[in-house]
C-alpha cells in the first residue's frame with residue numbers, strides 16, 4: 001500500500017499526533033537540565049519529535065529582557081509555556097528544565113495546555129537545597145554566599161514546592177531518576 005501513514009504505522013513508528021509538555025521544576029543544580037537532555041536523547045532514539053527549552057538558553061533569545069524579580073520570572077515562565085504549547089500542539093514532546101518557582105505561573109501554563117486538550121506533566125526535581133549547594137554547577141550558591149548575587153532561588157528568593165506534581169525526582173537519592181521519568185512518560189503515552 002502507498003499510503004504513508006499506514007506504512008509508518010505498520011513499521012511501528014512512534015510518531016504521535018499530539019505532543020505534550022514535561023516541565024522539570026526545581027532549584028538551581030537540582031538536575032533539571034541533565035534529566036531533560038537524557039530524556040530527549042532517549043526520545044530521539046525512539047524517533048520521537050522532541051525539543052528542550054532550557055532556562056539558561058531560552059533566556060538568551062526568548063526572554064533576554066527579563067531578570068529575576070517575581071514579575072519577570074512569572075513572565076518568563078508564561079512566555080516559555082506559550083512556546084511549549086505551540087510545539088506540543090504540533091506533535092512535539094517538549095521538555096522544559098526551567099526553575100518556575102511560583103505555583104501561579106506554573107498553573108497558567110497548565111491551563112493553557114489543558115484548554116487545548118494537551119498534556120502538561122509537572123515533574124518536581126526535588127533534590128535538596130543542601131545537595132544543590134554541594135553541586136553548585138554554575139557557582140551561583142558561592143556567589144550568593146559572597147554577596148555578589150542576591151535573589152537566588154531557594155536561598156534568598158522563594159521556591160514554591162509543587163503540591164501535586166505528576167512525579168517527584170530527587171536526583172541525589174534516586175540513581176535511576178531518568179529511568180523513572182521514562183517509565184512515567186511511557187505509561188502516560190507520551191513516549
Ligand SMILES: Nc1ncnc2c1ncn2[C@@H]1O[C@H](COP(=O)(O)OS(=O)(=O)O)[C@@H](OP(=O)(O)O)[C@H]1O
Nearest residue numbers: 028029055056068073076098099100101151152153
Ligand atoms: N537569582 C537567580 N536565581 C535563579 N537562577 C538564576 C539567578 N541568576 C541567574 N540564574 C541562572 O538562570 C537560570 C534560571 O533561569 P530560569 O529561566 O530557569 O528561572 S525562572 O524560572 O525564571 O525563575 C539558572 O539556571 P539553572 O541553574 O540551570 O536552574 C541560573 O543559571
Ligand SMILES: Nc1ncnc2c1ncn2[C@@H]1O[C@H](COP(=O)(O)OP(=O)(O)O)[C@@H](O)[C@H]1O
Nearest residue numbers: 027028029030031032033034035097135137171
Ligand atoms: N542524578 C544525578 N546524580 C548526581 N549528580 C547529578 C545528577 N543529575 C545531575 N547531576 C549533577 O548536578 C549538577 C547540576 O545539574 P543540572 O542538570 O545542570 O541542574 P539544573 O538544570 O537543575 O540547574 C551537574 O553537575 C550534574 O552533573
